[in-house]
Amino acid sequence: MDIHALQQIVHRTRDARRKQTLPKFSPADCDQLLHKYHPDFRERAYRPLRFGPNDGDKTVVELATLLEGDSPIADEFDLTADYTTDVLVVGGGGAGCAAALHAHGAGAKVILATKLRLGDSNSVMAQGGMQISVAPEDSPVTHFVDTLKGGHMQNDHQLLKVMVEEGPSIAKWLLSLGVLFDRDGDGNLHVKKGGGSSKPRLLTCSDYTGLEIMRVLKDEVLNQNIQLLEFCAAVELTSDEKGSCTGAILKDLDNHRHIVVAAKSVILATGGIGRLHIQGFPTSNHYGATGDGLCLAYRLGAKLMHIDTFQYHPSGAVYPEQLIGALVTEGIRSEGGHLVNAKGERFVNELDTRDVVSSSIIRECEEGRGIRTMSGRIGVWLDTPLIDAEHGPGTLEKHFPAMMLQFERFGIDISKDPVLIYPTLHYQNGGVKIDTNSETNVRNLFVAGEASGGLHGRNRLMGNSLLDLMVFGKRSGLTAAARAAAMPQGKLTVGHLKGFRAEAKKHGSASGVVSPMILPAYTRKE
Amino acid sequence: MAQEDKENIIDQPEVLRHKMITIEIAGKKYEVPEGITIIKALWYSGQEVVRGAGCLGGFCGACAAYYRTKDDPKVRTCLACQMAVQDGMSITMMPPFPARKATYDIQTLKDPKQDLFNLYPEAPLCRNCNACTEACPQQIDVREGVWKAVFGDFKSVSEMFMDCVMCGMCTPVCIADIAPNLVALYVSRAQGAHFTEKPLGLDTRIKEIQDGRFNDEWAEILKMTEKELADHCATVK
Numbered sequence: 001m002d003i004h005a006l007q008q009i010v011h012r013t014r015d016a017r018r019k020q021t022l023p024k025f026s027p028a029d030c031d032q033l034l035h036k037y038h039p040d041f042r043e044r045a046y047r048p049l050r051f052g053p054n055d056g057d058k059t060v061v062e063l064a065t066l067l068e069g070d071s072p073i074a075d076e077f078d079l080t081a082d083y084t085t086d087v088l089v090v091g092g093g094g095a096g097c098a099a100a101l102h103a104h105g106a107g108a109k110v111i112l113a114t115k116l117r118l119g120d121s122n123s124v125m126a127q128g129g130m131q132i133s134v135a136p137e138d139s140p141v142t143h144f145v146d147t148l149k150g151g152h153m154q155n156d157h158q159l160l161k162v163m164v165e166e167g168p169s170i171a172k173w174l175l176s177l178g179v180l181f182d183r184d185g186d187g188n189l190h191v192k193k194g195g196g197s198s199k200p201r202l203l204t205c206s207d208y209t210g211l212e213i214m215r216v217l218k219d220e221v222l223n224q225n226i227q228l229l230e231f232c233a234a235v236e237l238t239s240d241e242k243g244s245c246t247g248a249i250l251k252d253l254d255n256h257r258h259i260v261v262a263a264k265s266v267i268l269a270t271g272g273i274g275r276l277h278i279q280g281f282p283t284s285n286h287y288g289a290t291g292d293g294l295c296l297a298y299r300l301g302a303k304l305m306h307i308d309t310f311q312y313h314p315s316g317a318v319y320p321e322q323l324i325g326a327l328v329t330e331g332i333r334s335e336g337g338h339l340v341n342a343k344g345e346r347f348v349n350e351l352d353t354r355d356v357v358s359s360s361i362i363r364e365c366e367e368g369r370g371i372r373t374m375s376g377r378i379g380v381w382l383d384t385p386l387i388d389a390e391h392g393p394g395t396l397e398k399h400f401p402a403m404m405l406q407f408e409r410f411g412i413d414i415s416k417d418p419v420l421i422y423p424t425l426h427y428q429n430g431g432v433k434i435d436t437n438s439e440t441n442v443r444n445l446f447v448a449g450e451a452s453g454g455l456h457g458r459n460r461l462m463g464n465s466l467l468d469l470m471v472f473g474k475r476s477g478l479t480a481a482a483r484a485a486a487m488p489q490g491k492l493t494v495g496h497l498k499g500f501r502a503e504a505k506k507h508g509s510a511s512g513v514v515s516p517m518i519l520p521a522y523t524r525k526e
Numbered sequence: 527m528a529q530e531d532k533e534n535i536i537d538q539p540e541v542l543r544h545k546m547i548t549i550e551i552a553g554k555k556y557e558v559p560e561g562i563t564i565i566k567a568l569w570y571s572g573q574e575v576v577r578g579a580g581c582l583g584g585f586c587g588a589c590a591a592y593y594r595t596k597d598d599p600k601v602r603t604c605l606a607c608q609m610a611v612q613d614g615m616s617i618t619m620m621p622p623f624p625a626r627k628a629t630y631d632i633q634t635l636k637d638p639k640q641d642l643f644n645l646y647p648e649a650p651l652c653r654n655c656n657a658c659t660e661a662c663p664q665q666i667d668v669r670e671g672v673w674k675a676v677f678g679d680f681k682s683v684s685e686m687f688m689d690c691v692m693c694g695m696c697t698p699v700c701i702a703d704i705a706p707n708l709v710a711l712y713v714s715r716a717q718g719a720h721f722t723e724k725p726l727g728l729d730t731r732i733k734e735i736q737d738g739r740f741n742d743e744w745a746e747i748l749k750m751t752e753k754e755l756a757d758h759c760a761t762v763k
Binding site: 211 | 533534535536537561562563566569570571572573574575576577579580581582583584585586588608609610627629630631632633664665684688689690691692711714715716717718719722723724725726727728729730731732735740743744747748752755756758759760762763
């Protein structure tokens with residue numbers, strides 16, 4: 001049927017739905033829903049790791065294959081350093097920029113290496129906002145509690161306390177750099193309510209929060225003259241005789257040469273894994289989200305945690321084809337947008353946590369109440385015209401210009417027509433285990449941002465990612481910089497590979513692939 | 527598995543047809559499926575894409591591209607991850623352009639509106655040709671923005687350029703060698719750092735945290751057993 005004909009039910013049922021209030025599911029119902037429909041509970045998608053720091057722990061097959069993968073670096077590789085620095089930051093997204101700026105600000109010599117350009121990241125796409133408890137009726141403690149609930153009580157308390165308490169000073173730092181957060185009439189920071197949060201706490205820059213923060217941070221990295229190595233992917237770390245991290249080997253993607261960087265500390269800010277398309281899901285992630293940092297850290301002996309849990313953002317576009325996997329911001333639901341099945345019914349409280357909302361969408365679709373596209377996709381409606389109906393014409397245009405433009409390019413006016421959505425692979429909840437200084441169990445190896453694990457428990461609360469990047473980027477940068485002065489540069493070896501390769505051999509040379517992946521293989525070969 | 531439901535199926539002509547079309551990528555012809563994005567067409571045609579792809583969501587500006595549709599003399603701009611290919615389209619990716627970025631310490635600027643002319647002395651030389659506005663894939667009125675910057679209306683510039691993805695397509699077309707996106711970035715940052723009210727509530731909250739106003743609450747929460755904490759969390763709605 002014509003898409004417009006199918007959309008009629010959304011228009012017809014709008015007024016009736018507006019009078020409805022849907023309660024949130026009880027904890028028991030949530031639990032049942034998640035176990036039955038959330039992709040994290042699909043047993044056959046998982047397998048245990050066979051060796052390494054997380055021997056026996058389960059993760060998705062796609063990630064397990066890479067973690068057990070072989071290094072592209074041979075044992076006898078020439079490790080003469082091309083660059084020497086105090087701090088090497090790997091990754092040019094939010095966490096990488098924050099780490100580099102703080103380490104540089106503290107007087108350390110910093111090199112920032114990134115496999116694409118500075119700023120090409122997921123951070124730049126963050127639309128929903130940044131959770132910081134600035135409102136008088138809110139508090140860091142409430143932020144802590146909300147996050148803990150969202151993470152199914154599995155969050156690392158120490159990491160979480162640090163994040164919520166440092167939030168307000170991060171906001172101040174960003175403001176001082178010129179970030180234009182939305183304001184109330186009295187000049188105070190405007191806060192919006194996000195899914196899974198008990199208080200309005202989202203700081204926003206319309207629906208360009210990540211873009212605005214990244215424009216400013218990138219500009220600041222350039223203004224501070226921090227040395228950049230763009231289009232240089234980290235492919236291995238180096239270690240000294242004690243197993244501490246001493247640098248990294250990069251691959252220049254333009255000329256395919258290797259570059260050895262001797263560094264007193266390395267900060268991995270390499271982001272997530274969306275481009276592994278685990279369980280066949282489309283993804284909202286950027287081109288380079290291939291989990292490189294996890295592979296590097298794992299080979300050097302860093303322990304990972306919560307690597308069996310991923311976030312599927314409830315609203316990934318399903319139609320048109322060109323936008324598949326792209327995000328329709330949560331902000332639409334925050335402002336009252338309904339999720340509607342093929343029968344014109346709501347089926348979940350739209351402001352429940354992401355995992356619950358996603359699971360309920362999957363339930364609707366699997367039970368035959370979804371809408372199918374000819375390309376074999378399935379989804380439910382997100383009633384975007386409701387926003388204008390509720391808050392007055394022009395509201396969508398004013399509050400969601402990015403969203404409007406994205407669909408407009410394909411001839412869809414989301415203020416008139418609802419959009420079809422289905423969960424999209426969005427975030428890696430876990431990652432490399434870190435302490436409150438963002439350091440791993442490997443000395444002088446730091447991990448910040450999405451590549452780290454523990455902070456978000458088993459489900460990240462919306463708006464907590466941008467704050468995570470800033471807080472732990474800062475802490476890793478400051479700790480690494482403080483340590484540099486009194487510390488000699490350690491020896492550069494790849495001694496750790498010997499043990500790793502021996503283990504792999506015992507298990508039949510493990511996966512047979514070489515990791516990290518660097519970029520997904522989308523290029524058609526024949 | 528999903529049940530068959532013939533009623534709720536969108537018939538997408540573009541998918542049904544599976545039509546192959548001919549496009550030109552950097553002057554060479556390729557057959558690709560109609561309707562895929564330019565980036566996907568690059569992959570489909572066998573190109574290894576390293577430069578020219580970033581967030582793939584229309585936000586990072588890495589995939590700035592020029593295109594021309596069949597028989598139309600007008601060369602247009604787009605973000606390659608956001609543009610569908612059509613038959614007869616000619617495409618080329620924009621190479622990195624060596625625009626000059628001024629460096630500055632945003633926090634210690636004394637007179638940001640005057641400093642604009644020291645940092646970007648070319649900014650007032652705009653000759654009003656409007657090419658920048660026409661080149662903007664984000665539909666920003668770039669030319670107007672440059673003039674507003676020069677006249678000191680930093681607030682309007684910061685609002686107009688909130689959509690700017692820094693693709694830089696406004697720069698190569700400028701006959702006065704202005705990099706409008708960089709000018710606007712400076713202006714927006716100056717607006718934020720120097721001409722925007724300080725949020726008093728934020729300072730209050732920072733001070734509360736420093737003064738330990740939440741210490742008792744923290745102590746209580748952190749000494750709870752897992753069960754107590756779960757029960758406590760359940761009471762917060």
